Amino acid sequence: MKEEEKDTHANWTLSIKRRNLENYGEESNWFPFVQNLNEVLDRVKVLTERIDALDNKIGETQGMVKNLRKVLIKLEVVDDRFVF
Numbered sequence: 001m002k003e004e005e006k007d008t009h010a011n012w013t014l015s016i017k018r019r020n021l022e023n024y025g026e027e028s029n030w031f032p033f034v035q036n037l038n039e040v041l042d043r044v045k046v047l048t049e050r051i052d053a054l055d056n057k058i059g060e061t062q063g064m065v066k067n068l069r070k071v072l073i074k075l076e077v078v079d080d081r082f083v084f
Contacts, residue, residue, distance in 0.1 A: 009048060013041045 020034040072078040 009045070013045070016041065 017038060020037065023030075069078070073080045
């Protein structure tokens with residue numbers, strides 16, 4: 001995920017939390033709904049972090065495959081026209 005998208009999510013989360021506290025407060029009847037919404041936002045943050053970690057692993061794997069291809073070509077095991 002790009003840095004701008006992370007900032008957008010963080011700003012979005014903060015604005016929702018701020019609006020919830022301003023409009024409903026902690027003592028009104030809406031508190032359970034607001035609390036649930038805050039928990040959902042926290043879970044979305046965890047999922048976003050996991051997606052970022054998976055994206056990093058995919059990038060690392062792609063780099064390793066490219067390096068393996070170069071080594072196999074250098075060892076003349078694979079023809080350089082072979083693309084994988």
